[in-house]
Amino acid sequence: MQKSKLQIKNQNLTELTLTETLRALEEKQFSLEELNKNYLERIEKYNPQLNAYLHINQDNKKIPAAIKDVISTRGVPTTASSKVLQGYIPPYDSTVINRLLENGISIIGKTNCDEFAMGGSGENSAYGPTKNPWDINKVSGGSSSGSAVAVAADLCVFALGSDTGGSVRQPASFTGIVGLKPSYGRVSRYGLIAMASSLDQIGPMTKSVEDAALVLDWISGEDGYDSNCINSKFQITNNKLQQGVKGLTIGMPKEYFGVGLDPKVEKVIKDAIKKLEELGGETIEISLPHSQYALAAYYVIVPSEVSSNMARYDGIRFGKDRESIGQEVKRRIMLGTYSLSSGYWEDYYAKAAKVRALIKQDFEKAFANVDIIVGPVSPTVAWNLGEKMDDPLTMYLSDIYTISANLAGIPGLSVPCGSSDGLPVGLQILGKQWDEETILRVGYAYEQVTGWHNKKPKLDL
Amino acid sequence: MKLTKDKVRLGQDKVKHVAKLANLPLSSEEEEKYPEQLSKILEYVEQLNKVDTSNVEPTFNVSGQSNVVRVDKVGECLNQEEALSNAPKKENARLQTPERSDGGQGFFVTKGVFAE
Numbered sequence: 216m217q218k219s220k221l222q223i224k225n226q227n228l229t230e231l232t233l234t235e236t237l238r239a240l241e242e243k244q245f246s247l248e249e250l251n252k253n254y255l256e257r258i259e260k261y262n263p264q265l266n267a268y269l270h271i272n273q274d275n276k277k278i279p280a281a282i283k284d285v286i287s288t289r290g291v292p293t294t295a296s297s298k299v300l301q302g303y304i305p306p307y308d309s310t311v312i313n314r315l316l317e318n319g320i321s322i323i324g325k326t327n328c329d330e331f332a333m334g335g336s337g338e339n340s341a342y343g344p345t346k347n348p349w350d351i352n353k354v355s356g357g358s359s360s361g362s363a364v365a366v367a368a369d370l371c372v373f374a375l376g377s378d379t380g381g382s383v384r385q386p387a388s389f390t391g392i393v394g395l396k397p398s399y400g401r402v403s404r405y406g407l408i409a410m411a412s413s414l415d416q417i418g419p420m421t422k423s424v425e426d427a428a429l430v431l432d433w434i435s436g437e438d439g440y441d442s443n444c445i446n447s448k449f450q451i452t453n454n455k456l457q458q459g460v461k462g463l464t465i466g467m468p469k470e471y472f473g474v475g476l477d478p479k480v481e482k483v484i485k486d487a488i489k490k491l492e493e494l495g496g497e498t499i500e501i502s503l504p505h506s507q508y509a510l511a512a513y514y515v516i517v518p519s520e521v522s523s524n525m526a527r528y529d530g531i532r533f534g535k536d537r538e539s540i541g542q543e544v545k546r547r548i549m550l551g552t553y554s555l556s557s558g559y560w561e562d563y564y565a566k567a568a569k570v571r572a573l574i575k576q577d578f579e580k581a582f583a584n585v586d587i588i589v590g591p592v593s594p595t596v597a598w599n600l601g602e603k604m605d606d607p608l609t610m611y612l613s614d615i616y617t618i619s620a621n622l623a624g625i626p627g628l629s630v631p632c633g634s635s636d637g638l639p640v641g642l643q644i645l646g647k648q649w650d651e652e653t654i655l656r657v658g659y660a661y662e663q664v665t666g667w668h669n670k671k672p673k674l675d676l
Numbered sequence: 677m678k679l680t681k682d683k684v685r686l687g688q689d690k691v692k693h694v695a696k697l698a699n700l701p702l703s704s705e706e707e708e709k710y711p712e713q714l715s716k717i718l719e720y721v722e723q724l725n726k727v728d729t730s731n732v733e734p735t736f737n738v739s740g741q742s743n744v745v746r747v748d749k750v751g752e753c754l755n756q757e758e759a760l761s762n763a764p765k766k767e768n769a770r771l772q773t774p775e776r777s778d779g780g781q782g783f784f785v786t787k788g789v790f791a792e
Contacts, residue, residue: 306758400739413737439746443739511721522698529699531773531784533762538701545700549714552698553686566724568734573727575735608716624738648738 228253229369230671233426236278236372251275254323258370261674265346267364268324269294279323280315281371283362285332286417287406288312288322295408296340297330298539299528309406310441311375311417311434318433323371326361330541332377332410333521334358335385335613338604339543346600347390348672349638353597356386362420363390367672373430374420379410380513381592381617383418384629388592388641391631391670393658394420395427398648399624400445402431403438411520414621423668424630424658428456431651451652460660461495463653466585470506471616477595479635484591487632487642487661491589494660501585503577506619508570513618514611515554515567522551546607575623578645586653588645591616592629596638616643626651630658631667639670685718686711 228245239245255273262268269284270292282288285295287305289312294300312322329339337345337360345360347353348368355364359376363386366374376383378396387394396418404415419430428451436448467488472481492498525548530536540548554563581588593613603610620627625648629641642661646654662668686694691710695702702710756769765772773782 303762306754306761400741442744442746443737443741445739445741505727508724508727511724514717515721515724526699530764531771533764535764537699540700542706545702545706546710546713546717548698548700549686549691549694549710550717552700553690553694553714553718556694556697563721565734566729567721568736569729569732570724570727572732572735573729575738607713608720611717622738648740 229257231372232422233278233373233429234423240278247277251279251323254279254371257368258324261348261368261370264351265348265364265368265370266343267326267345267361267368267370269296269327269342269361270325272321272323275321275323277319277321279371280320281324281326281362281365281374282312282322283328283332283359283374283376284325285328285377285408285410286311286375287408288325291322291325293325293408294342295331296328296342297541297544298341299534299537301535301539303534305406307406310403310438312406314434314436320433324365326359326365326374328360328362329358330544331408331525332358332379332382333543333547335381335610336598336603337361337386338600339541341541344600347597347638348674349391350597352600353638354389354600356389356593356597358382359386359394359420363387363392363394366390366392366420366422368674369671373422373426375417375430375434376420377407377410377415377417378621379414379416380517380621381614383420384592384617384627384641384643385614387420387629388643389597389639391634391639391641391667391672392420392422393424393427393631393662393668394418394629394641395431395651395655396620396627397431397435397449397651398626399621400443401435401449401626401649401651403436403441403444405438405440409524411517412524413516413520416621424628424655424662425456427628428655428659445649447649449651451655455652456656456659458656459494460491460657463496463586463657464584465491465496465498466501466581466588467498468501468503468506468581468588468590470503471590475594475612475615476591477635480591480593480595480640483633483635483640484642488589490661490665491657494664496657499585501581501588503574503581503619505570505573505577509574509619509622510611510615512567512570512574512622513614514550515563516571516622518547518551519555519564520551521547522555543607571622574619578619578623578625582647587657590643592641592643593617596635596640620645624648626654628654628658630661631670632661632665633667685715
């Protein structure tokens with residue numbers, strides 16, 4: 216009898232959120248050794264099919280976190296899911312890693328992603344696609360595919376991802392977990408393999424909103440190695456997190472509910488918004504008139520910055536030569552090199568930067584009247600593996616609701632809010648610049664009354 | 677100003693030229709595929725022309741930070757061995773570069789920057 220009791224306890228151990236795990240460890244309900252043993256067993260059982268991890272630390276000692284493979288980890292292979300960095304072992308840790316280590320966290324593994332974080336499905340990895348635990352034939356979303364799946368399938372306590380145009384929020388939405396993109400400048404990018412430097416931000420991917428708040432608290436704050444990183448650390452008390460939705464004004468941009476949004480996803484999102492109204496929020500329709508141009512601006516700015524950042528891969532100081540660069544990365548280097556080349560800069564990059572200014576202004580005007588903005592994370596649920604691989608433009612269109620937040624530098628949260636055809640749907644909550652507190656507070660109130668974040672995929676692989 | 681210079685934004689010749697600028701080796705399959713794929717994306721982004729930006733200042737950075745400096749203090753840094761640990765080709769603590777045009781061998785010297 217004693218044995219079966221322990222078994223039940225062990226089974227549940229990996230389902231605990233970070234906050235619950237910390238509490239259980241404090242109460243000595245289990246040891247760090249047991250915790251790691253349980254996670255490693257699950258990884259061994261499920262990772263071969265899900266392909267969430269590229270590297271696993273069998274000897275993990277502290278609270279196990281999964282780290283996207285674009286975040287440099289000292290002594291631990293970091294490939295950015297590219298052949299170019301096969302065998303590369305960073306000689307230093309990213310700032311976010313140092314902050315996690317200081318807080319009793321260690322790295323159980325490095326997670327799969329789209330190559331150099333370029334992609335929205337997880338399929339652009341040189342090491343094979345990550346599979347969605349809710350349906351093995353569907354994409355997991357991307358680019359932080361492995362981090363999302365590691366959290367959704369309980370293969371880690373929490374994970375870090377990076378978000379340049381939705382790469383934390385969209386896979387979080389596709390796998391039914393919580394994903395937070397902080398304001399640009401909230402978290403140091405030191406050690407993050409750069410994709411588009413004016414947009415990249417590292418963010419938590421977690422089993423609850425409370426966890427996302429805690430991880431942001433750990434990783435945020437001034438860093439002499441990233442001059443865009445502001446000197447005010449994010450901190451939130453339980454009182455503030457639990458303040459509820461009452462009295463908040465919620466904006467619904469009409470542009471986020473138009474053509475292209477799957478009607479079934481729309482219904483799930485509208486139901487979620489109704490729930491926020493029941494909780495005391497007041498909704499009003501707003502307009503973000505330039506959002507229709509966000510994707511075009513994004514796909515000028517990103518390739519341009521990509522082509523510049525990717526110039527460092529010369530195969531001389533580290534990494535392999537440029538022959539090893541994958542398809543999507545090559546496409547973006549080509550587009551960026553073209554749009555930055557002599558005679559085109561004004562027409563492309565400078566023009567896109569002006570449209571970016573207008574998109575930012577749209578949000579500033581909207582936030583004069585509302586506290587948060589809500590809508591879908593993605594126009595659809597996860598699609599079939601392979602479906603959009605040869606049509607880059609269609610693939611890009613699935614980022615339509617997430618990229619504006621990166622262009623404007625504001626924070627965005629994806630919170631599980633139901634499902635369509637058995638696949639998870641995420642509610643996106645956008646906040647004012649530096650106001651992660653309010654979006655987390657709303658996300659927290661929502662998950663307390665709905666409990667969607669507790670739903671787990673059935674893993675009968 | 678109008679973005680479009682010609683109907684096909686990136687023909688095969690242009691693709692090869694841009695690849696050369698980017699020092700990017702392309703396969704013949706990529707040279708085939710890219711003109712259409714890339715032109716389609718460029719055509720899509722040209723809708724930016726519809727936006728009147730005549731009185732708009734460009735936004736390149738959204739953090740609001742400028743002229744940020746940190747205390748100029750000597751701290752820990754990578755030693756020579758660590759700095760060279762991922763170099764594919766090295767000799768006497770120097771990074772070996774591709775052959776020079778005159779056939780000689782080039783090196784990047786790291787001594788002075790990383791010397792212990």
